[in-house]
Structures are given as structure tokens and as C-alpha cells.
Amino acid sequence: MAGLADPVRVLAEIDQGATLVLQGLHRYWPPVVRFCRDLELALGHPCQANAYLTPPGSQGFTPHTDAHDVFVLQAFGSKTWQVWPGPQDRDGNGAEHEILDVELEPGAALYLPTGTHHAASTQQALSGHLTIGVQQTTWRKAMQRVLEQLLDDPALDAPLPVGFPRGPESLAQLTRVHLERLETQLRAVDAGNVVADLADTFFTSRAPALRGALVDRRRLPEMTDDDRLRRRPGAVCEIRGGDPVRLLLGDRELRVPGWLEPAVREMSSRHTFALRELAVHLDATSRLVLAGRLVREGLLEVLGE
Incomplete structure (x- = not known):
């Protein structure tokens, strides 16, 4: 070794x-x-x-x-x-x-x-x-993300005109056209979308917290309504409502149907819970399936009865 x-x-x-x-x-x-x-x-x-x-x-x-x-x-x-x-x-x-x-x-x-x-x-x-x-996320980094998206325009992959070093005036005119276009695009950027993108990136780029995950997976086939589960220490779960609901789980994003949102919110917010306590949101089969998926995704861990 x-x-x-x-x-x-x-x-x-x-x-x-x-x-x-x-x-x-x-x-x-x-x-x-x-x-x-x-x-x-x-x-x-x-x-x-x-x-x-x-x-x-x-x-x-x-x-x-x-x-x-x-x-x-x-x-x-x-x-x-x-x-x-x-x-x-x-x-x-x-x-x-x-x-x-x-x-x-x-x-x-x-x-x-x-x-x-x-x-x-x-x-x-x-x-x-x-x-x-x-490791601070600076304003420079935030603005670079915006500019990189604007500069991803295929039109900017076109080469400069032949002989451009000897024609600075015509090149300057073309440059102004591109700058004006970028200015228009920049003014149209939604600041709310920029913030949401930064937040989503943060909540999906953390190191996974999976200590004991193999033991949890072994328990899943025998898991019953009487078993207690808890949110894994250090696990991230930011919920973005909608249909589908987006779960930002630290190192990944998971999408589930919108009708599962109440159950997911309760699972992620409670320190511990018995699976049967979710009966107000889901039937027995559905809560077993959802809990098993969130255990495999690293959000929950199985404590047993």
C-alpha cells in the first residue's frame, strides 16, 4: 500500500x-x-x-x-x-x-x-x-458567475476580423456593439435569480455526512412503522417548494412529487420521530418508501424501535 x-x-x-x-x-x-x-x-x-x-x-x-x-x-x-x-x-x-x-x-x-x-x-x-x-464567497466570485453565464453566448466564439491588428477603428466599432449587447443583457439579469443560484450552489456543494450509512442501509429491509428515525447529525436539507419539490441535501439535489412536501418538511424538522407519526401525511406504504429513500440519501438515520 x-x-x-x-x-x-x-x-x-x-x-x-x-x-x-x-x-x-x-x-x-x-x-x-x-x-x-x-x-x-x-x-x-x-x-x-x-x-x-x-x-x-x-x-x-x-x-x-x-x-x-x-x-x-x-x-x-x-x-x-x-x-x-x-x-x-x-x-x-x-x-x-x-x-x-x-x-x-x-x-x-x-x-x-x-x-x-x-x-x-x-x-x-x-x-x-x-x-x-x-473560504469566503466574495462579491467578485458572485459577479464572475453572472458574467460567465453571459459570456457563454456562442456568438462570442466568432473570430475577430481578418487583419484586425491593422484596423483598430473598425475593430473598436465592433467591440462597442458587443459591449452594448452585454450591457443590455446585464441590465436584464434578475438579482433574485442570482441569489437563488448562489444559495443552491452552497447547499449542494458540502461534503456528505454519511457516517454509519452502511449500517442504516442494512436495517432498511426490516424497518417497520414502530422504528424511530432522526435527521443525521450534520445533514443538510433545504426545501424548495413546488412540483416537484427540490431537496438540497448538502452534496446533491433530490426531486420528489409536490404532494410529499408536508411529510418531507416534518421529517427534516423533527429531531426524532416514529415512522407511524407520519400517518397524518402518508399511508403506511408511502411513508416506508419515502423514509427509506431519505435514509439512502443520507438525510435520515435509523434508530430502531
Whole structure:
């Protein structure tokens, strides 16, 4: 098997002062998975997590910046952070503030906005902390989505006129025609549709939360009206009404008939429920079929009787 860490070599590197970096904890360590999922759903921006374990008297990285916002959460030990002032950190006379020296103890947090110059080092003990990165969806990215859709016009695939480098005036006239056309199209863009597209993309591009899904699938053939189910921790479910109803399930979109909307809303909103409690919305066969589908899609998990 290739690509595996060698524990002996890892420990030897740490003994020599290296920092151990555990990347992508938001994908596989359950407590951090749940934390990052709750955080990104609250913020509306994707979140990620790495862990850093630094031996005594060492520095993990030289001074650097990150291209996203960072929250540093100190778990154990302590670490000294140097934080350089950014362009916005100036007093009324335009003078920069001094470099900050911050000592983080267990339970403390430090916020580093995008582009903040920083470095950290340990003193007398092993230090461990999490960095929570917030990958912001910026206005630039939002506007790029709109422009990319407009620029998908096949008419723009036509080549520039032959000899265009030697005819700048005629080319400028043609360019104005295209710009005016784009301006007209841009003015016709519905801002509500732009927002809806951004939201739908966010709610269908999250990492799936499927821990225990194989066990749930094994239980489906024996599931009865007396079984209790619950919404899987970390599962996303945004409901877009209509016919069909669109369920945005974090990493996918599921469409179901419109008459199922009341049952789906109750299933997604309740912490736990017995399948028979849906009798007000569905007959026995229908609620078994719908519950089974939502279990397979990762929204629900089976608790048993």
C-alpha cells in the first residue's frame, strides 16, 4: 500500500522539531466534522480545519499570510503568536500599529483576517491547536458567475476580423456593439435569480455526512412503522417548494412529487420521530418508501424501535 505515513519517521521528525500537520480534519474526525458543518451553515461560507502539533521550542512556519480568514483554537499547551498589522491597522495619522505578541492558552481563540501576516512558536511544552479556515464567497466570485453565464453566448466564439491588428477603428466599432449587447443583457439579469443560484450552489456543494450509512442501509429491509428515525447529525436539507419539490441535501439535489412536501418538511424538522407519526401525511406504504429513500440519501438515520 502506497501513500501511508510511517509512524517511526513521523516521530523522529517531531523529535527534531518538526510540526505535525493533520490536514482536512473537517472531512474525517467526527467532532470537527460536526463543528465545521454547523459553523459553515451559520456563516454561509465553506469552512475547513487543520490541526498542528508543535514540539517545545519550535516554530511551525515562518511568517506568512493566508488567502482566507482563520480562527486559531488552542487545544493544549501554549503558543506565542506574532501578528503584524495590516493596511487597515493604522491610526488617524496613518501610522501602523505595533506587532502584537499574543500568548494562547488552552481554550483561547485568535482571529486572523485574510492577508494578516503572522507566525507562531512554542516555548516549554508540546502545543496543539486547530486552525479553522473560512473560504469566503466574495462579491467578485458572485459577479464572475453572472458574467460567465453571459459570456457563454456562442456568438462570442466568432473570430475577430481578418487583419484586425491593422484596423483598430473598425475593430473598436465592433467591440462597442458587443459591449452594448452585454450591457443590455446585464441590465436584464434578475438579482433574485442570482441569489437563488448562489444559495443552491452552497447547499449542494458540502461534503456528505454519511457516517454509519452502511449500517442504516442494512436495517432498511426490516424497518417497520414502530422504528424511530432522526435527521443525521450534520445533514443538510433545504426545501424548495413546488412540483416537484427540490431537496438540497448538502452534496446533491433530490426531486420528489409536490404532494410529499408536508411529510418531507416534518421529517427534516423533527429531531426524532416514529415512522407511524407520519400517518397524518402518508399511508403506511408511502411513508416506508419515502423514509427509506431519505435514509439512502443520507438525510435520515435509523434508530430502531
